[in-house]
Amino acid sequence: MSAPERFLERLTLRRTDDPSWVAARRQAGAARFEAMGFPTRRDEAWKYTDVRRIAEGDFALASDADFDAARFEAQRLDIDAYRLVLVDGVFSEALSELEGLPDGVQVEPLSRALSVNHEAVGGALGRLAGVDFSPFTALNTAFADEGVVVRLAPGAVVDKPIYVLLLSRANGQAVMSHPRVLIEAGARSEATVIEHYSGEAEAANFTNVVTELLLDRGAIVDHYKLQEAALTDLHVASIHVDQSRDSRFNSYNLNLGGALVRTDLVTDLNGEGAEAAYNGLFFVQGRQHVDNHTLVNHNSPRTFSNENYKGVLDDRAHGVFNGKVFVKKDAQQIEAYQNNANLLLSDRAEIDTKPELVIYADDVKCSHGATTGQLDEDAVYALRSRGIDEPMARALLTLAFVGEVMDKVRLNVIAERVERAVAGRLPERFNLADLVETAEAIQEA
Amino acid sequence: MLEVKDLHVTVEDKAILNGLNLTINAGEVHAIMGPNGAGKSTLSAVIAGKDGYEVTQGTILFEGQDIFEMEIEERARAGLLLGFQYPIEIPGVKNIYLLKAALNAQRAARGEGEIPAPEFMKLVREKSAEMKMDPSFLQRAVNEGFSGGEKKRNEILQMLVLQPKLAMLDEIDSGLDIDAMKVVASGVNSLRSADRAILLVTHYQRLLNHIEPDRVHVLVDGRIVKSGDKELALELEARGYDWVLEESAA
Structure with a gap:
C-alpha cells in the first residue's frame, strides 16, 4: 500500500453524516492527495524540507478530547479571551469558554457550524485553500471535520482576543489531526485571533492545519500563530488570506516548537489600500527543522506589505525562509518591504534563505534582503x-x-x-x- | 591599589606605550593628560582588557593580582571598570538587563546571592535620579538613540550601580555641555571614598575644575614625563604641552 493510500484508509473510520457538498469535497481532496502523493525534495517548494517522517508515520485519529486539567492550566495563555480548545483535533467543550460573545460575533467549532447551518459555511470554506495548493491542503480537505469558524458581522469589534488552543497529547499511538480554521471578517470589523499549538512534552503527533481568512472592506485582523508544540511533534500549516479594499492583516508567526515544521502563508491583496504585515520568528535547537514559505500577491494598485522574519538557530537545527513578493502587471503605487535576518549560534546550524521579488509594474517601492550572521x-x-x-x-x-x-x-x-x-x-x-x-x-x- | 610597572604596549606592531609606570593608591584621584596620540586611551584600554593591544613587557597589578591572568569580566567583577569614550549602542539589550546581570555577576564573584528585586529596583531608580535620567531610560536599549551626553551619563550610571574600586574614565567630558558635565562630575565625585580610586584620562583641564585630582600626570610618547598636583593641570591649560615636551627632551 502506498503512503497516501495508508493515510486515506483512515477516512473509512470517520462518521459519514456529512452534508453532500462536504462529502463531495472530501472525495475531491482524497483523490487529489492520492494523485499528488507526499511532496519530495525534488519539488521546488519542498527542496529543503524532507517530509518522509510524516509519510512513513502511522497516525490514528483521536476519538476523545480528555486532557489533564493541571497541565492545561499550565500551558494555556493567561489571557482574558474567548477560548476554543481542540485536543488532538477533537473539540473540548469542557476546556472551552465561549460565553458572552458580543452581537455579530460567531465563534464555534467547525462540527457545530456544519451541523447547525452548513450552508452558511459552504460558500467560504475552501475558497482560498483549494485542494491544488499542496498535497497537505488536499489531505486536510479530505479529513477536516473539526476546527473553528469565526464570523464577524460588518462593523463588529471583538472586545477580547479569540483564542484557539490546539493541544497535542503523548499517547502510545501517534495521532494525526487536520483542523480547519475559517475566519470571515465583515466590513470594518476588528478582531485578534490566536492559534496556539502546545501539548504534552513527549507528544509525537502530526498536525496538518489549514487556516483561511477573508477580510472584507476595512476589516482589521491580527492573527497570531504561536507554535510551541513538543519537540517531537510534526506540524504542517498553511494560512491563506484574501484582503479587500482598505483591510489590514497583521500576521505574527512565532515558532518555537516542533521537530518538523512547515508553514505556508499566502496573502492576496485584492483591493486598493489593503495592507499586510508579516512578522515572523523562529527559534530552533537540537535537530529541529522549521520551514517558512511566505507569499504576498499585490493584485491591486496602492497596496502595502511589510515582512520581517527573524531566525535564531542553534546546535544542528535547520531553518528555511522562502519569501516571495509578487506585484501584478499594472498594480501601481505599491510598497513592499521584506527582510529576513538570521542568527546562527552554532557552526552546525543551517539556514536556507531566499527572498524574492517578482514585479510586473513600474511604479513601485520595494526592498528585500536577507542577512545571516553571528553576534x-x-x-x-x-x-x-x-x-x-x-x-x-x-x-x-x-x-x-x-x-x-x-x-x-x-x-x-x-x-x-x-x-x-x-x-x-x-x-x-x-x-x-x-x-x-x-x-x-x-x-x- | 593599582601598580603599573614598565608597561610596553604595541598596536599593530606600532609601539604606543614605552615603559609606563604608575601607582594609584586607594582614596586617590589621578588624571592623565597629554597631547593627542600620546597613548592616554591605550593605558585604560589595556587595563580593561580590550582586544587589539599587545603587551610586550611590564606588569599591571590590581590589589596585588596580575590582571593579565584575569579575563575581561573577571577584572570588572574585581572592581576595575572603564567608562568608554565612545560607548557603543547595543540594540535590544535593555539597560535594566545589563545593570542587573552585571551587578549579580559581581555579587556572585564575591560569594553573595542575587540582589532581591525590590532592592535592585530601588537602587537603580535612586542612581538614575542622581544622573538626572528618567526611569524610562532603564527600559530602553543600551545607548540606542541616546545623545552623546546621555551615553556618558549612562556610563556613569553603570559605575554608580556597580561601585567599582577603580573607576577609569576615558575622555568622559568629550561632547558634554556644561550642565551635562556638572551631572557627570557630581556622579563621579560621589564615587570618591577612602577605599576607592579614580583614574581620569582627559585632554582638557576643564573637567578637573569639577573633579579635583590628587595627582596629575603628563603622558608623552608612551611614558609619563611629569607628575604633579592639580596645579600642574592649570599650568598645562595656560601654557600648553610644548614646555613639558622640551623639558622632557632636555
Whole structure:
C-alpha cells in the first residue's frame, strides 16, 4: 500500500453524516492527495524540507478530547479571551469558554457550524485553500471535520482576543489531526485571533492545519500563530488570506516548537489600500527543522506589505525562509518591504534563505534582503567589560535579536511568553528568565 | 591599589606605550593628560582588557593580582571598570538587563546571592535620579538613540550601580555641555571614598575644575614625563604641552 493510500484508509473510520457538498469535497481532496502523493525534495517548494517522517508515520485519529486539567492550566495563555480548545483535533467543550460573545460575533467549532447551518459555511470554506495548493491542503480537505469558524458581522469589534488552543497529547499511538480554521471578517470589523499549538512534552503527533481568512472592506485582523508544540511533534500549516479594499492583516508567526515544521502563508491583496504585515520568528535547537514559505500577491494598485522574519538557530537545527513578493502587471503605487535576518549560534546550524521579488509594474517601492550572521563581538566585549560572563553576554544579545520582532507584538502576554521561552531555552547558564521578570516588574511598578 | 610597572604596549606592531609606570593608591584621584596620540586611551584600554593591544613587557597589578591572568569580566567583577569614550549602542539589550546581570555577576564573584528585586529596583531608580535620567531610560536599549551626553551619563550610571574600586574614565567630558558635565562630575565625585580610586584620562583641564585630582600626570610618547598636583593641570591649560615636551627632551 502506498503512503497516501495508508493515510486515506483512515477516512473509512470517520462518521459519514456529512452534508453532500462536504462529502463531495472530501472525495475531491482524497483523490487529489492520492494523485499528488507526499511532496519530495525534488519539488521546488519542498527542496529543503524532507517530509518522509510524516509519510512513513502511522497516525490514528483521536476519538476523545480528555486532557489533564493541571497541565492545561499550565500551558494555556493567561489571557482574558474567548477560548476554543481542540485536543488532538477533537473539540473540548469542557476546556472551552465561549460565553458572552458580543452581537455579530460567531465563534464555534467547525462540527457545530456544519451541523447547525452548513450552508452558511459552504460558500467560504475552501475558497482560498483549494485542494491544488499542496498535497497537505488536499489531505486536510479530505479529513477536516473539526476546527473553528469565526464570523464577524460588518462593523463588529471583538472586545477580547479569540483564542484557539490546539493541544497535542503523548499517547502510545501517534495521532494525526487536520483542523480547519475559517475566519470571515465583515466590513470594518476588528478582531485578534490566536492559534496556539502546545501539548504534552513527549507528544509525537502530526498536525496538518489549514487556516483561511477573508477580510472584507476595512476589516482589521491580527492573527497570531504561536507554535510551541513538543519537540517531537510534526506540524504542517498553511494560512491563506484574501484582503479587500482598505483591510489590514497583521500576521505574527512565532515558532518555537516542533521537530518538523512547515508553514505556508499566502496573502492576496485584492483591493486598493489593503495592507499586510508579516512578522515572523523562529527559534530552533537540537535537530529541529522549521520551514517558512511566505507569499504576498499585490493584485491591486496602492497596496502595502511589510515582512520581517527573524531566525535564531542553534546546535544542528535547520531553518528555511522562502519569501516571495509578487506585484501584478499594472498594480501601481505599491510598497513592499521584506527582510529576513538570521542568527546562527552554532557552526552546525543551517539556514536556507531566499527572498524574492517578482514585479510586473513600474511604479513601485520595494526592498528585500536577507542577512545571516553571528553576534556583534563589540557588543559582547562591552557587556563583558561590565562583569557579565561571555555565555550570558551572548544570551542577552540573542534575546535582543528576538526582541526586535517581539516589539511589534501587541499582546504582551505573548511577547513575554516568547521572550521567557527563548531566555529559558538558551544553553546552560544562559538562563535569563529572572532578568526578564525583573524588567517586567519594573515596567509595571 | 593599582601598580603599573614598565608597561610596553604595541598596536599593530606600532609601539604606543614605552615603559609606563604608575601607582594609584586607594582614596586617590589621578588624571592623565597629554597631547593627542600620546597613548592616554591605550593605558585604560589595556587595563580593561580590550582586544587589539599587545603587551610586550611590564606588569599591571590590581590589589596585588596580575590582571593579565584575569579575563575581561573577571577584572570588572574585581572592581576595575572603564567608562568608554565612545560607548557603543547595543540594540535590544535593555539597560535594566545589563545593570542587573552585571551587578549579580559581581555579587556572585564575591560569594553573595542575587540582589532581591525590590532592592535592585530601588537602587537603580535612586542612581538614575542622581544622573538626572528618567526611569524610562532603564527600559530602553543600551545607548540606542541616546545623545552623546546621555551615553556618558549612562556610563556613569553603570559605575554608580556597580561601585567599582577603580573607576577609569576615558575622555568622559568629550561632547558634554556644561550642565551635562556638572551631572557627570557630581556622579563621579560621589564615587570618591577612602577605599576607592579614580583614574581620569582627559585632554582638557576643564573637567578637573569639577573633579579635583590628587595627582596629575603628563603622558608623552608612551611614558609619563611629569607628575604633579592639580596645579600642574592649570599650568598645562595656560601654557600648553610644548614646555613639558622640551623639558622632557632636555
